[in-house]
Amino acid sequence: MIIKVKVRDAVINISCGNGRQTFRWLGSVIQSRIKQYGLLKNRFEDENYIVTEIRNRDNQLLNPADLLVEHAEGSNLEVIAIVASSFPVDEWEIPEMGDWLKGAHIKSKIGSQWMSEIEAWRDSLKTMKDATNRGEGHESSVLLHRAQPQTSNFIQIGFDFTESDIDSAFDLDWSVMKWDWLHPSELLKNQLGDVLKQNYASVCNLFAHYCGVGQVGQRYGLTMQEFGHFLHYLKVCNFKTSEDIVEDIFFKTGNVSGSAAGPATTSSKFNSSGRWPLMTRAHLAQAVICAALLEKEENATDAEALRSFFAHKIAAFWEKMTDKYLFYSSTDPVVKKSTFEYYPLLKQVFLSHAATDSKYGPRLTVSAFLRLLEEASLAEPEQETIVVGCFLIDAQLRPAPAWELEHLVFTEFMEALARVATKTIENHKEVQFTDAKRIRMAFNFVSELNDEGNRAHK
Known part of the structure; x- marks a missing residue:
């Protein structure tokens, strides 16, 4: 089956086999094709687009859960994709979604989990917000600012496949x-x-x-x-x-x-x-x-x-x-949510500190990881034995000595960083931090190294 998708004044032809995929799936493929072929780059300023709606030729909104074959005429189907380069966010910097996006994601199993995680995170900030509202000092305001979500237009990958x-x-x-x-x-x-x-x-x-x-x-x-x-x-x-x-x-x-x-x-x-x-x-x-x-x-x-x-x-x-990995084993949804939100920023920091090889790609040495922790004020030089002997080895699933690796790849770096956070970030006065909050704060501290690096190169 061939799907003819009209995106503004461009047309994309997408092959979908027997058409048993959903319109939600079609939306993700359209986004990829727009960037892959640069269809809109000569017409519009932005190159990255999000599909916000899919409609049929009669301009009727299509249910994102419907199968493509259910709306096809023979082996062909023509649809209109509505795209946007960005959309408004609320005061929590959470994207505000229209009806089609809600139907595609919020009303799905993945979306329901996503919304529950958002609510859990909002509840987790209550202690610090209350402390700030009571005027308990500048430190509480700083901690609250550091803990705010840092969202961006990223694609959430994997872990909840239907x-x-x-x-x-x-x-x-x-x-x-x-x-x-x-x-x-x-x-x-x-x-x-x-x-x-x-x-x-x-x-x-x-x-x-x-x-x-x-x-x-x-x-x-x-x-x-x-x-x-x-x-x-x-x-x-x-x-x-x-x-x-x-x-x-x-x-x-x-x-x-x-x-x-x-x-x-x-x-x-x-x-x-x-x-x-x-x-x-x-x-x-x-x-x-x-x-x-x-x-x-x-x-x-x-x-x-x-x-x-x-x-x-x-x-x-x-x-x-x-x-073993906190991302999978933690029962606090803030851990997974923080990982998704800070992933692009942490990846930038990882790449800026990692040694790169034209064949193998980036890999972070032990010394570079320790230097990064010191720059983010998460560890002191005298803590090297603890960091190397515990967190880095934990990120490698505690292998036998002959199987210990000398470098970290990015997923191991994030796990090691999360483990450092649970041990080195202390409670602040009357504010008790859960491990999930410590992890989120550490991700924020390390992400700020991007700004420091940019300032250093100016």
């Missing part, structure tokens, strides 16, 4: 996969595809775990450093001593035809313009297959090896992550 999202993601990614690295028979390809589809939620979540939140139009995907850490945690290889295995899998499986923008992700074309190559979600899926075949036991089929890899290696990885 079954429809996963099916759409698999169909899109499967359509761009190339198999030159394996040369499977059609039967084997279909067998691997069946196993992969059954476990594609894991692929989507792995991609989201390492790539997190992406801004519209940015290069987006796993670096080779991040992929190496992933294989390291799975014990496929020791990244410290077997970088050649990581490189072989990364480059061998990277022959993906174009980029697939899934319902909750934005993928960058492999080895596209930029400082280092990135791994798309489709590329990651094939790399997982390749890694599974390296682990294949004697007499096992390739499909059985892949099924076992998901059931044991990747399942064990997620069990550790959900148990």
Whole structure:
């Protein structure tokens, strides 16, 4: 099925297979296509747009939960997408959404959770707001200012995929996969595809775990450093001593035809313009297959090896992550909300302090992490033993000494930073901080290093 989408005075043709996706999914694809092809850059000042409504040819508002095929005429469908480069925010800097956006997100499972998190965060500020209103000093005002949400127009990636999202993601990614690295028979390809589809939620979540939140139009995907850490945690290889295995899998499986923008992700074309190559979600899926075949036991089929890899290696990885990482294990919704809100700002700080490699991408050394903490007034030099011996190793899931890595990738950096916050930020007078508040404050302190860096270069 082909969807003809009119966006202002431009037209985008989008292929959607059998049309079993929703209009909510279509909105995310439209946003990606606008940026990918620069359709509006010669007509309007802004290049990043948010789809706020989708209407049919009769200008009737379409339900974002409806399936595309339900409104199609044969194998074709024409719609109108209403876009905006920004929209108003309320006094909490939370976006004010129109009816279509509310229907697409607020009334969904993800949206309901999002709204409950917002309410929880508002409640968590009450103590500090009351202290300020009672005039209990300048310090309370400063803390309150630091704790205010710092929102931006970012895409929230992953972690709450619906079954429809996963099916759409698999169909899109499967359509761009190339198999030159394996040369499977059609039967084997279909067998691997069946196993992969059954476990594609894991692929989507792995991609989201390492790539997190992406801004519209940015290069987006796993670096080779991040992929190496992933294989390291799975014990496929020791990244410290077997970088050649990581490189072989990364480059061998990277022959993906174009980029697939899934319902909750934005993928960058492999080895596209930029400082280092990135791994798309489709590329990651094939790399997982390749890694599974390296682990294949004697007499096992390739499909059985892949099924076992998901059931044991990747399942064990997620069990550790959900148990150990604060983002997953914390019951306070403020932790997840803070992570999403501060992600782009913290990524900028990470990149400005990290060592970069044209092949592996950015990686943060222990000394750079300690220097960053000192700049943000979150740790003193004499705390180095505590930081290295506890927080950094915790972010690596406490491996055996021979498996301790000397660098942090971004998701590990955020986890280590959150753990530092829970131990180094003390209560202020009568204000008792929860761990979630400490994490949010630390994210804010570190984010402010962006402003200091900009001032230093003026």
